[in-house]
Each structure stands twice: as structure tokens, then as C-alpha cells.
Amino acid sequence: MSKRKMYLRMITASLLRRRSRMLIALLSIGIGATILSGLVTIYYDVPRQMSAQFRNYGANMILLPEDGVQLTRDRVEQAMAAIPGDSLVGATPYRYVRLDMVSRQQSFTTAGTDFEQVQKTSPYFHVEGRYPEGRREILVGKEVAGTIGVRVGGNMELTYKPAVMADAQDLAAQRVPGALLGGSAEGYNTALVYVSARLDDEGKIAAVEVDASLQTEEFGGRCAEPEFTNRFIGKTLPLTLGEDVDAMSGATVTSEAVVQALNTAVRTEKAVTAADRTINFTVTGILETGGEEEAYAFISLADMDAMTGEAGKLDVTELSVSATQEQLDAYVQAVADEDAGVAARLVKRVTRSETTVLGKLQALVFLVTAVVLLLTMICVSTTMMAVVSERRREIGLRKALGASDNSIRGEFLGEGMFLGLLGGVLGALLGFVFAQVVSVNVFGSSIMFQPLLLPIAVAVSMAVAAASCLLPIRRAVAIDPALVLKGE
């Protein structure tokens, strides 16, 4: 039998045949290794876990149009190809316009959006009632609801008035030959009048349609009749009532509105009527966020497209991406590389605090790990110390039989490291269970097993066990072999 074989035989016999004592040492190493590997697992999984947690605090990236580009759903879709689908928590498109209430002189900013995505990117939104689910449903910010006195279940009729372009040059640019123009203006009692006009090849008015259905029927309503609309044919914009065109008798206010609507009309794809531009919404919920969103109302993109007549237009898209700071930076670059006319920006408020909190949390876990290691070392060291005093006679005997100091060192170190090996394997496996339990209870999600952790946990616990044995070994070496002769 070789010396090495005998060495292993002695060590294993010592551990296996002296179970109770060694079980305590094994337990302390095992528990230490368990907590160690558990904490390290958590340490490495924390960014992933916390990243998911942080997604509850809102979007961390927004997509904006580059200068001079109109953001559209197509562009956003193209840009989002740069972001891996599995890290994308949600993507919410927003189109902001001002909508007017038909029945009174009130207007507020309304966002067309996708409510399913809103709930993903802004999980903290609190809705009294429910989110809109279909067409003609509206979610009203608390502030708006207070101003106009609307409640869940109530109705509000909203209408879209294309923005009036104040710049005469910009307006002139709209009046290209053959274009279809659309516009609106306030008529009698501030109710809107809608017009659309087709220009001929020379840029003169070829046809005019007026939707005066919101005006008093027997007065302003007559402005929709050909008797009035034909008066515009062959004229060149802009017009002045009374000079270029005569007002409809008994409907001066509405006539004035038609002229003004034509003068401010912009190019459109299809003639928009009052029926299209006006929707009677049902309020499904009141939104409380504590933020500026309370001053807005939210409708579906489908309704928004119908009301504006501008399908696919967006102003911004909010993204919630589960990723580290470095990954986010990479995605920003990747979006730019897509060349979709879209620029990604990080919401610094969110990403910065994420990074800070993560750093602090990891530092905390690191500290706890270090403390646990130290405690394990003290525990193992104490146990080994007890083992040495318990085995004084045996050590004395070995020395009397001719064991050198190095043999004694080797044997105790061997026992310690063997314990470390067993404890490390035990700890690495139990540690995963421990991490899993912590993760499920604290973060509410399961953890990924790190295969690399097994050898690391084993190596660390062997090293800790060896280090813990140093002091006990010094004691063992100092034992006088003569003690075996004294008949103790």
C-alpha cells in the first residue's frame, strides 16, 4: 500500500468513524458554504432580479423622432428591431393632440395610445374604474376630470380641430395644385364648422364641401348647401368675406367660420367630416398618477387616427427594457444604427437610480458574504480546536511513533480540507435552494443556477477550512509526545 493511500485511509477513517464531532465541523462548513453560495448566487442574479423590479417604476427608454422627421408606427417598429424581444417589457406609443369638448369651451391634451402596453410600461398608474378596452372609450386624468366634472360611466363628446397654422408662408405651401385641403373653425356659439376643398391644376378652388351639422340647422346649417359652397369655385385662397365671397344671409357667423376654415385649411388625405372628427366617448376610468399625466386624457390610437385623419402618426414611444446600464447604452446605439429616423434616449432618472441601488445592494450582499465567511472560519476553527484537544493523546501517540511535525500538519490540514470539500459540495447545492427560497420570497421570481458556482464554492470552503485549521494545527504540533508515557 502506498503512503498516499494510507494517508487517505487515515483521514477518511477519522472523519467517518468519528461521526458526531466531524458532523458538527461539517455542519458549520456546510452552513457557511450554503450561505456563501446562496449569497453569491443572489449577488449575480440581483441585477436581473432588480431590473425586473425596476420595470415597475416606468419606462427607462424613449423613442423620439430625429430632427425634421415625423415619428410613425412603421419607423418605431423598424427601430425596435434593435432591441431583443425577450428583454422588452413593454412599448407604448403616444400621439398627443388637443381635443375640444363639443358642448363647452374646454380643451385638453389627449393622448392616443395602446392601453395594453400602458399597463406594462407604467404599472404604477392607478385607474379608478378600468382601462378603456375598445373604441369610443376614454381614460381621463384626475385633474381633467375635476375641471370638467366628469365621472366614470359618464360621456364626453370630443372633437378634433386641426392646429391653425399662423404662418402665412406655411399655409401657402399647403395650397399646391390638385391638393385636398381640410380645415375647421369656430362658428355660431363656438361649435365647429368643417370644410374640405379640392384645388384644380392652377391652384384655384375646384370644389368645396362644408359640414355645418353642428350649427343651428335653419341658419348656419344652410352654409353646407351648394348655394353657398359654389360661391368659392374658381377663387384663390386666402379669401376675405364680403370682398371675395358674400356671406350667406342670416348666417354671417357661420359664413365667416367657413372662410376662416378654408384660409387655415391644410392638406389632408381624405375629406374629414364632423362625424369623423367628433366622437362621443364613454369615460371608463379616472387616472391617478400624482404626475403630469393627470392633466391628460387617453384614448385608443384607432380613435385618434380617425379623429385626426392622420393614421400612423406618433409623437413618442416609451419603452420599458429589462437590461443593465451597459446593455441599455448598447441598445441606444443599435437603434441609431437602424437608421429609421428614430433616436432612443434613456430616462436618466430611472436608469441612474437603478445603477445606484444595484451598486448598493451588491455591496451589501458582498459585506454579508464576507461576514459569513469570517463567522464560518471562527466556527470551524473552534471546532478544529476542540478536535485537537480531544485528540491530544492520539497526536502524542503519533509523534511518539515517529510522526514529524509536517506529518501532523498534513493530516490535520487533509482532514480540514476534506471537510471543506464535503461542506462545499453540500453548501453549493443547498445554497442554490437557499437562494431560490430568498429569490422567490423577496423578488417573487426564481433564480438561475450558476454551474460555475459549484467549483468556486468548493474551492472557497476548502480554503476557508484550511485557513481555519492553521491555529489548531499549531497547537497540535506543539503537543509533547512524552505525554503518552505518563499514564494519563
Add this chain to the structure above:
Amino acid sequence: MSLLELKNVSKIYGDLKALDNVSIHVDKGEWVAIMGPSGSGKSTMMNIIGCMDKPSLGEVLLDGVDISKESSKKLTDIRRDKIGLIFQQFHMVNYLTAVENIMVSQYYHSMPDEQEALEALGRVGLRERARHLPSQLSGGEQQRVCVARALINHPELILADEPTGNLDETNENIVLDLFAQLHREGTTLIVVTHDPEVAEAAQRTIVLEHGRVAREIINENFGK
């Protein structure tokens, strides 16, 4: 030819002279008993002969080499190579089997050889108890294992400290018979004891009193 020679050896602890100018010699192949009451210096002499302590004064020649000035590391080497120890308390490694206990001695000396260890156990009549732990062996059996362990490396000298002190008469006789057998084979034996019967088994008895050699008794009846 002398294997062991103590020349004017003294061991002084403060004011106490545990050994006071002692000179003895033991020939190769001789069987010597060292006797004396408690405090006579037996243990101190045993420690010095067993290379576990050094004298304050004097020379100790073992196999012609002066071991009185050696370092404790060197003494460990000498003890391992030349001396087989037997103790009153048996002293086995309690988690190793009988044969493994013998192999421990081989392990520190040179190479563990299970076959040889089993043969040694056979010599002391415990071949079939080889796989038993010390707790499964009687006191006499344990001491016989210790005798087997002491001879396994073929030492120049077997040094026994009260080898029968914890044994009943039957086992005492078995151990003494083993000693007699070893003596016949030419092994040098030094047995420290306070039991006159054990001392009478030896060829010569050195009696210590107050750290000095009081007298030497030659056993006229030896071998009869």
C-alpha cells in the same frame, strides 16, 4: 557490546534532580527491567531513553551515537528508526482498526504494508481480530496489538512503560511470553515497571531511588 549507555546523566527541574548522575549500560540483545517507586526518576529516564526528552547533563549513547544534544526533529527520526514503544495505557488510534494501527507505525517509518502488519498481528495471536476497532478489543488484546506495532519496524530497542500495569494476570503472562520470545530472537528490551514479577522476568533489574541507581540485581533464575 552495549546498545545503550548513559554516562553521568542528570535531569534537573529547578531545585529538583529527577535524575542525579546516573550511569547505566544495556547490551545488545539484553532484557533489562528498570524498577523503582513513584518519583524515583523512572519516567524521566524512560523519556530520555525514548528520545522524547534531553538530559540536563551527561551523555546518552544509543547505538554509538550521542543523542543528548540532538534537536527534537533529529530525536524524532532516531525514535522512529530505532525504538519501538509500548505504553501502560496501550494508546491506539481509536478510529483505526487493529491492523491499521500497526500500519500507522509503518506509515511514519517507511511504507505501509498490510500483509506484513497482518503477519505481525498473527504473531501476537490476533490475526482474526485485525478488522476490529480498539473499542471492540479487550485491554490485553489492545496491548498485544501495541506489541505487534512496536516490533513492526524491527527496532534496535523495545522500550516498554509499565506494559502490564493495566492487565490481568492471564494477559500479563501472554505479554511476558511475547517479550521472552522477542528476547530469544535477539531484540533488546527495556521494561520500566514497579511490578517485581515483571522485573523478575528480565535478565537484570536496575533499581532507581531518588534519581540514583540504588542497586542492580542479576536474575539468577533467568531462562530457567
